[in-house]
Amino acid sequence: MAVTPPAQRIWWNEPIERVELTWVIIAFLWGLFMFGFMIAWHFIGGQNLSREAYRIAPSKYEAKVEEFAKKHTVREEKGVPVVKPPAGSDIYILGRLWQWWPILELEKGQSYRVHISSIDWQHGFSLQPTNINIQVHPGYEHVITLTPTEAGEFGIVCNEFCGIGHHTMTGKIYVTEPKRAESGQRLADGR
Amino acid sequence: MTAETVVGVGRRAAAADFRTCPYTGLKVDAAAQTLIKANAVAAVVFLLIGGLMGLLVALTRWPAVHLLPADWFYLVLTGHGANVLLFWIIFFEIAVLYFASAVLLNCRLPAPKFAWLGFALMVVGAIITNVVVLQGESSVMFTSYPPMMAKPNFYLGLILFAVGALIGCAIFFATLAIAKQERTYEGSIPLVTFGALTAAIIAVFTIASGAIILIPTWLWSLGLIGEIDPLMYKVVWWAMGHSSQQINVSAHVSIWYMVGALLLGAKPLSEKVSRTAFFLYILFLQLASAHHLLAEPGLTASWKIVNTSYMMYLAVLGSMIHGLTVPGSIEAAQRKNGYDKGVFEWLRKAPWGNPAFAGMFLSLVMFGFIGGISGVVLGTEQLNVLMHNTIYVPGHFHGTVVTGTTLAFMAGTYLVLPLIFQREIVWPKLAKIQPYLFGIGAAGISLFMMGAGTLGVARRHWDITFSDAELSFAHSAGAFLMMGLNGVFAILAALGGAIYVLVVVGTVLFGKKITAGHKLTFPLHAGGGAAVSQYGSHATTKLPGTIVLVAIFFVCFVLYYFINWKYLSELWLFR
Numbered sequence: 057m058a059v060t061p062p063a064q065r066i067w068w069n070e071p072i073e074r075v076e077l078t079w080v081i082i083a084f085l086w087g088l089f090m091f092g093f094m095i096a097w098h099f100i101g102g103q104n105l106s107r108e109a110y111r112i113a114p115s116k117y118e119a120k121v122e123e124f125a126k127k128h129t130v131r132e133e134k135g136v137p138v139v140k141p142p143a144g145s146d147i148y149i150l151g152r153l154w155q156w157w158p159i160l161e162l163e164k165g166q167s168y169r170v171h172i173s174s175i176d177w178q179h180g181f182s183l184q185p186t187n188i189n190i191q192v193h194p195g196y197e198h199v200i201t202l203t204p205t206e207a208g209e210f211g212i213v214c215n216e217f218c219g220i221g222h223h224t225m226t227g228k229i230y231v232t233e234p235k236r237a238e239s240g241q242r243l244a245d246g247r
Numbered sequence: 248m249t250a251e252t253v254v255g256v257g258r259r260a261a262a263a264d265f266r267t268c269p270y271t272g273l274k275v276d277a278a279a280q281t282l283i284k285a286n287a288v289a290a291v292v293f294l295l296i297g298g299l300m301g302l303l304v305a306l307t308r309w310p311a312v313h314l315l316p317a318d319w320f321y322l323v324l325t326g327h328g329a330n331v332l333l334f335w336i337i338f339f340e341i342a343v344l345y346f347a348s349a350v351l352l353n354c355r356l357p358a359p360k361f362a363w364l365g366f367a368l369m370v371v372g373a374i375i376t377n378v379v380v381l382q383g384e385s386s387v388m389f390t391s392y393p394p395m396m397a398k399p400n401f402y403l404g405l406i407l408f409a410v411g412a413l414i415g416c417a418i419f420f421a422t423l424a425i426a427k428q429e430r431t432y433e434g435s436i437p438l439v440t441f442g443a444l445t446a447a448i449i450a451v452f453t454i455a456s457g458a459i460i461l462i463p464t465w466l467w468s469l470g471l472i473g474e475i476d477p478l479m480y481k482v483v484w485w486a487m488g489h490s491s492q493q494i495n496v497s498a499h500v501s502i503w504y505m506v507g508a509l510l511l512g513a514k515p516l517s518e519k520v521s522r523t524a525f526f527l528y529i530l531f532l533q534l535a536s537a538h539h540l541l542a543e544p545g546l547t548a549s550w551k552i553v554n555t556s557y558m559m560y561l562a563v564l565g566s567m568i569h570g571l572t573v574p575g576s577i578e579a580a581q582r583k584n585g586y587d588k589g590v591f592e593w594l595r596k597a598p599w600g601n602p603a604f605a606g607m608f609l610s611l612v613m614f615g616f617i618g619g620i621s622g623v624v625l626g627t628e629q630l631n632v633l634m635h636n637t638i639y640v641p642g643h644f645h646g647t648v649v650t651g652t653t654l655a656f657m658a659g660t661y662l663v664l665p666l667i668f669q670r671e672i673v674w675p676k677l678a679k680i681q682p683y684l685f686g687i688g689a690a691g692i693s694l695f696m697m698g699a700g701t702l703g704v705a706r707r708h709w710d711i712t713f714s715d716a717e718l719s720f721a722h723s724a725g726a727f728l729m730m731g732l733n734g735v736f737a738i739l740a741a742l743g744g745a746i747y748v749l750v751v752v753g754t755v756l757f758g759k760k761i762t763a764g765h766k767l768t769f770p771l772h773a774g775g776g777a778a779v780s781q782y783g784s785h786a787t788t789k790l791p792g793t794i795v796l797v798a799i800f801f802v803c804f805v806l807y808y809f810i811n812w813k814y815l816s817e818l819w820l821f822r
Contacts, residue, residue, distance in 0.1 A: 057514050058438040058504035058521075058576070059271075059351055065434045067518035075790055076520050076571065079797060083567040086801075087560030090808070094552045094628045097812075102820040103629055109545035134717050155717065167820075172544075177395050178477055180636040184703045184720060188818055189635035191542045193477045194394060198544035203820035211720030213713075215636040215705035217388050219395065220318055223710040226718045 105190070108199040114175035117197055121148040125158045133159055138230070146171060146199075149212075149227070151179035151192045153219060156212040156227020165234045167203045180216030183229070189215060204231040263355030268666060269763055270771050271509070274431075275667070278359035279349035283342045283667050285366055286415075287660070288755070290338035293373060294653075295748050297330025302741040305692065309734025310711065310727050317709040321386040324707060326377065328389025332648060333408065333491075334373045339656045340446065340498050341369075341415040346667070347443035347501065348419050352436065354426035358418060365414030372408030375400050388707060390488065393464065393475040402465035409454045409461070416447045416454075438515050438522065439508070442501030445525040446494045452533055453494060456486035478543060485536035493532035495648060496566065497525065499610065499655035503573045506607040506658055510598060512772040513580035516790075521572050527565035531557040541631035548628065555626045563623060570615050570800065575793040577608075584772075590791045601769045606658025606682035613686065614651030617693045620804050621646055630811050633818070638708075638730075639700020646693035649740070654686055657747050664751065665767055670758030675768045678750045685743025691736025699729035701814075 064070055072080075098104050124147065129137040138159040141147045143166035150157045151174040162168060172181055174194040181190045186206075190198070212227035264277040300323045306314040307323075315323060349356040356362060378400075379385050385397035423444065426432060436444070460483040466472045504521070507513035515521045537554030540546055557563060581593030598604045621643040624630055634640060664672055672678050704711055704726050711730065713720050761767075 057508040057512065059508045060437050061432050061434040062438075062518045063514070064518070067435065070517055070519060072517050072520055075575070075794060076516055076568075079571045080520065080564070080568060082801070083564050086805075087556070087564050090623070090627065091552070091556050091559045093812075094556070097629050098548060101629060101816065102822075103632065103815050103818050104548070104822050105542065105629070105632060106822055107545060107547050136718070159718070178392050180705065182636065182703065182705060183819075185723065186819055187633055187637070187701075187703045187814075188821070189542055189632055189637060191544070191635065193544060195476070196478060196544045201822050205819050211718070213703070213705050213708075213720060215708065216392070217321070217395075217707040220321065222321075223317065223708050223713065224716040226713055226716040226720050228718050228720075 106198070106200045110197045110199070111195060112173060112197040114173070114194050117173045118150065118175050120171075121150040121157070124148040129158070130161065133228075141168065144168065149181070150175060151181065151214070151225075152176055154214070154221035154225035156181070156214070156225065159228045159230070161230040161232065162204050163234055164204050164207045164231050167201055170200045170202045171197055172200065173197045177218045178216050179214050179218055179225070182213040182215040184211045184213050186210060191216060204229075207231045207233045265355075269765075270666065270767070273350055274353040276349050276355045278362075279345050279356040280667055282356065282359060282362050282366065283345050283350075283663070286338045286342035286345070287663055287667075289366070289370060289373075290335050290342065290656075291660075291748060291751050293330045293334035293338060294744070296377070297327055297332075297335055298741060298744045298748075300324075300327035300330060302737055303327075305734050305737030305741075307709070308711075309731055309737075311731060312734060313710075318383070318386070320709045321388075321707075322380060322383060325386045325388050326380045329376055329380065329405075330373075331653075332389060333405070334369075336495055336648070336652060336656070337408070337412050337491075338369065339659075340450075340494060341366075341412065342663070343498050343501065343656075343659070344415060344419040344443050344447055345422075346663070347437075347440045347505075348422035348426070350667075351440050352422070352426040352432045354422055354429065354431040356418065357421045357425050361414060362418045365411040365418065368411030368414065369408050370411075372404045372406070372411060374404070375407065376404030379404065390484065391464070392484075393467070393477050393480050396468050399465055399468040402461050402468060406458070406461050406465060409457050412450065413454045416450050419443070419447050435518075438518060439501045439505045441522055442497055442504065442525050445528050446497035446501070448529050449490055449497060449532060450494045453487050453490045456483055456490065460484045460487065478545065481540060481543065482536055485539040486533065489535040489538055490533050492644070492647065493528060493535065493562075495652040496532075497528055499614070499652045500525075500566075500569050500573070502655045502659045503569070503607055503611055504576070506603050506662065507573065507577045507580065509662060509771050510601060510604050511577055511580040511584065513576040516572050516575050516579060520568060524565040524568035524572070527561050527568075531562040531565075534558060534562075535626075538626045538631075541626070541628055542635035551628045555628055555631075560623075563619075566615075566619060570611075570619070571793060571797050573611055574796055575790050578790050578793045590795060594792055598769075600679050601661070602678045602682050603658045603661035603769060605679075606654050606661070606686070609682055609686040610651055610654040610658060613654070613690050613693075614647060615800055616803060617690060617697075618643065618646030618648075618651050620807055621693075621697055623804070624808060624811050627808075627811075630815055633811065633815055634700050636706055637700035638696045638704045638706045641706050642693050642696030642698075642700055645689060645696065649689040650686060650693060654682065654689065657685065658682060660747070660751060661769060662771075664754045664758065665761060665769075668755055668758070669761045670754045671761055671765070672750065672768055673753040673758050674750055677746050678769075681743055681746045681750065683743075685740055685747065688736050688738070688740025688743050692733050692740060695729045695733040695736060699726050699733065702726040702729065704730065 140161040146169045179192040210229045214225035385401040387397040534554040586596045
């Protein structure tokens with residue numbers, strides 16, 4: 057029994073029953089496959105999180121985002137600037153208590169270098185309803201090359217607890233249909 | 248140097264006070280018995296507190312009920328995590344360690360005073376943390392990520408608790424050493440003790456990691472250290488936070504084997520395979536810190552892949568092996584017990600009316616199907632981005648820690664009550680339905696939280712309607728439905744939990760004292776302790792039922808794995 061010492065003193069020489077051995081081999085191979093598939097996705101998949109990140113003082117990051125917003129603001133919405141950066145450019149998102157700032161307007165099928173960081177506590181960048189979730193740390197500037205594949209209005213929710221106002225921390229991204237036919241083509245190629 | 252001088256205040260073998268268990272023939276040391284009782288009682292008290300907090304959390308997250316105000320919600324959520332994930336589980340685990348060493352090895356527990364010191368530290372630590380959480384200003388969640396700061400006593404309480412648990416582990420190791428020295432058993436330690444040893448070894452690693460991060464964080468909260476890097480904190484904290492869940496896995500797998508042995512006379516199919524599976528846990532489970540860092544900036548893909556997969560899924564392999572050997576040993580035993588017809592007679596005629604068996608088997612099935620599969624998916628480098636910090640994450644770990652560990656511990660309690668407390672279980676009819684109520688409730692909350700998370704609902708979030716937010720966002724109707732169903736099933740689980748506490752308290756206080764010749768309401772396997780070890784090898788038995796169960800599991804696993812890759816491939820592109 058499992059609560060008594062092994063019946064065979066030399067238990068490590070007992071043969072392994074075939075059903076057990078078969079299962080061990082299947083489970084081991086499945087593990088190897090899953091391990092390999094993560095590596096493979098870096099070559100065949102379009103969704104791999106970038107490792108590009110920089111140390112940055114929160115105040116410095118805040119200044120960068122403000123400068124970016126000033127340059128490309130096209131209108132305001134509820135006191136928050138809506139920023140429309142040129143396709144392919146570096147864009148900045150700031151997480152702070154309790155908003156994602158500013159609002160972005162992107163073009164479908166275009167790639168952007170998105171910089172994300174926080175200036176106070178940790179936040180969770182959660183793009184909805186697309187469901188892309190990335191952790192945001194103060195002091196670390198994460199750079200992700202992002203290509204929206206659908207047009208519409210998207211919400212950014214905070215999904216890392218950040219204090220009493222956590223549930224009021226939201227943001228917004230608008231994605232517009234591509235103006236030129238070629239960007240649609242590029243998108244089709246990218247997938 | 249003998250083990251006695253190591254622990255300092257050892258007792259002589261002759262001085263120990265033993266009784267012989269009439270059901271198992273095991274020699275039970277009085278000091279070990281009292282300590283097991285104390286730790287089990289403390290565990291149940293914290294389960295009661297933490298479980299009640301859990302119910303309040305679920306009722307608040309039920310959009311139609313939305314019970315607590317935001318500040319109370321975050322406070323209670325912090326307390327819920329600490330009380331059930333740490334205090335309930337670790338107190339119970341210390342009881343398991345003492346049982347698996349002193350009782351199963353017929354040995355005395357060395358240095359019981361030292362063990363009591365550990366117990367006292369754990370109680371004091373748990374109380375300090377609870378008090379400081381209830382005072383407010385420490386609603387930092389169980390994970391307490393900096394730069395968010397709790398009051399110093401929040402960390403201090405956890406540190407004291409951990410030191411106490413470490414003492415418990417030391418007593419366990421000392422008991423093993425003394426049992427070997429005094430030859431209280433023949434050959435190798437039993438499989439259940441081996442599993443407990445696995446748990447204790449991982450516990451030492453875990454507590455060390457906890458000390459490495461919590462002590463500086465405590466000093467930081469006192470103003471003695473300037474800054475704690477948030478990324479570094481997560482790397483080290485999760486070496487405690489996730490690895491400590493592997494203590495639970497080792498402990499509850501041991502309980503699965505124990506229940507099978509005591510109720511059905513089950514014997515491991517192969518000692519070698521089952522022990523190797525435990526050994527894989529020791530070698531690889533520690534890498535799991537990476538599971539919480541897959542969506543973080545700055546870490547390389549190769550680091551993430553190697554660590555998140557426990558080095559090519561070798562620890563997952565351990566769990567998948569237990570997933571066959573536990574039901575396999577039960578099937579083999581049942582066929583020997585005379586239920587040999589067809590593929591599933593062994594399972595149909597299993598003692599489903601015995602809460603120890605029902606709880607154990609539900610725990611086995613649900614841990615594998617709900618907690619296990621979702622854990623692998625969540626821990627896949629790229630797939631993590633679909634669910635990171637959504638309520639899918641608590642969905643997953645309620646599948647492991649509630650339907651797996653907690654249900655297994657409840658099942659084990661139905662053996663501890665008659666065998667250690669020596670009390671007959673009161674209200675057996677309530678006890679019979681308890682594992683089903685709790686199991687179905689817990690499975691429901693796990694699945695519906697996972698469903699809501701797949702639809703993007705955030706974890707640790709007071710208001711998914713975002714009614715106070717400047718920029719509004721509306722979740723789908725499906726997400727609201729899932730959160731409502733989560734609330735309904737939480738009530739079911741809470742009811743099951745309440746019955747458990749009621750039966751345990753009732754039995755400990757009013758249960759009939761068990762005297763010689765008493766017939767147990769929920770009988771053990773007729774063979775009892777030593778007699779059963781004379782069984783021939785179970786390896787000769789065919790196990791068609793187990794093969795079917797494992798095949799179903801494997802198909803579900805593969806399908807669910809690829810469904811998630813399909814979801815991922817539909818996301819925006821990022822690199």
